Amino acid sequence: MGLFGALKKGLEKTRSSLINNIETVFGSYEEIDEDFYEELEESLILADMGMETAVQIVDNIRKEAKERRLQKTEEVYELFKDEICRILETANPNIVVKGMTNVILVIGVNGAGKTTSIGKMAYQLKEEGHHVILAAADTFRAAAIDQLKVWADRAGVEIVCHAEGSDPGAVVYDAADITHARWADVLICDTAGRLHNKKNLMEELRKLGRILEREFPTAHREVLLVLDAATGQNALSQAKLFAEVAPITGIILTKLDGTAKGGVVIGIMNELGIPVKYVGVGEGMEDLRPFDAREFAEALFSVEEKN
Numbered sequence: 332m333g334l335f336g337a338l339k340k341g342l343e344k345t346r347s348s349l350i351n352n353i354e355t356v357f358g359s360y361e362e363i364d365e366d367f368y369e370e371l372e373e374s375l376i377l378a379d380m381g382m383e384t385a386v387q388i389v390d391n392i393r394k395e396a397k398e399r400r401l402q403k404t405e406e407v408y409e410l411f412k413d414e415i416c417r418i419l420e421t422a423n424p425n426i427v428v429k430g431m432t433n434v435i436l437v438i439g440v441n442g443a444g445k446t447t448s449i450g451k452m453a454y455q456l457k458e459e460g461h462h463v464i465l466a467a468a469d470t471f472r473a474a475a476i477d478q479l480k481v482w483a484d485r486a487g488v489e490i491v492c493h494a495e496g497s498d499p500g501a502v503v504y505d506a507a508d509i510t511h512a513r514w515a516d517v518l519i520c521d522t523a524g525r526l527h528n529k530k531n532l533m534e535e536l537r538k539l540g541r542i543l544e545r546e547f548p549t550a551h552r553e554v555l556l557v558l559d560a561a562t563g564q565n566a567l568s569q570a571k572l573f574a575e576v577a578p579i580t581g582i583i584l585t586k587l588d589g590t591a592k593g594g595v596v597i598g599i600m601n602e603l604g605i606p607v608k609y610v611g612v613g614e615g616m617e618d619l620r621p622f623d624a625r626e627f628a629e630a631l632f633s634v635e636e637k638n
């Protein structure tokens with residue numbers, strides 16, 4: 332199928348909710364009028380882009396169309412595509428690993444896909460020739476440690492773990508030592524998504540961030556927030572919450588393959604200004620894809636060849 336094919340297939344549901352609905356709106360109006368703009372805005376909101384982003388996109392299109400004296404909705408469709416691409420391209424160059432040493436802290440609620448995404452990243456980075464170490468700092472459940480061990484085995488990378496219930500900070504310290512000792516160039520830390528309460532979790536994530544800063548003052552550091560695309564607008568509020576405790580540098584948006592709510596990517600980037608760096612489109616090793624704005628837009632807008 333090829334990697335682009337896999338992305339396209341992963342975005343199938345989102346494409347049919349977002350693009351088909353929008354095309355229906357464009358198809359049912361030939362000339363631009365207020366009803367058209369209203370319906371367009373509504374369809375963007377329904378496609379999980381969020382109110383703020385939907386309103387902004389339509390406002391921009393309206394302004395541009397007026398300036399260029401456009402009258403046909405057909406002509407405005409190009410403006411719409413440009414708007415979406417512009418938002419997607421606000422991402423910094425999507426490079427997570429670029430230094431002599433790279434330290435990646437992965438955070439997010441339970442079930443979002445942290446451990447799975449770390450496993451896939453570890454595998455891909457190893458394939459690219461990086462020396463990867465994993466830190467099992469989700470010590471809240473034994474199963475979480477075991478799950479990361481399975482991924483480490485599969486990827487063929489070293490994992491640092493302590494017993495269930497032990498201090499996640501100690502795991503990260505240990506992993507930092509080992510990373511230095513081995514001259515490894517990538518350390519990825521898994522974290523818990525739930526503790527006894529939200530305050531505990533947030534305190535702990537802050538602490539882990541500080542340890543990594545202290546241990547790797549000159550490294551390239553990333554804090555990646557994992558969000559489940561299927562949670563739609565809820566993903567947007569999670570991002571706001573986590574942004575309060577950690578300087579999030581990028582988002583991993585998982586489970587795009589199972590949802591029609593992929594439009595949330597556009598809302599997240601536009602509202603929070605945080606780039607999506609990876610998208611998850613399945614459960615296989617290769618199903619975590621570095622986010623490429625142009626490729627994503629192309630997969631979203633590409634027309635099915637029918638014959």
Ligand SMILES: Nc1nc2c(ncn2[C@@H]2O[C@H](COP(=O)(O)OP(=O)(O)O)[C@@H](O)[C@H]2O)c(=O)[nH]1
Binds near residue numbers: 557
């Ligand atoms: N279909 C699909 N499933 C995913 C994807 N990413 C993660 N999952 C599944 O989501 C579930 C929770 O993932 P996990 O990594 O354990 O989440 P964590 O609690 O954040 O560590 C697992 O069953 C994963 O296989 C994805 O991109 N697509």
Ligand SMILES: [Mg+2]
Binds near residue numbers: 445446447469475521
């Ligand atoms: Mg996990």
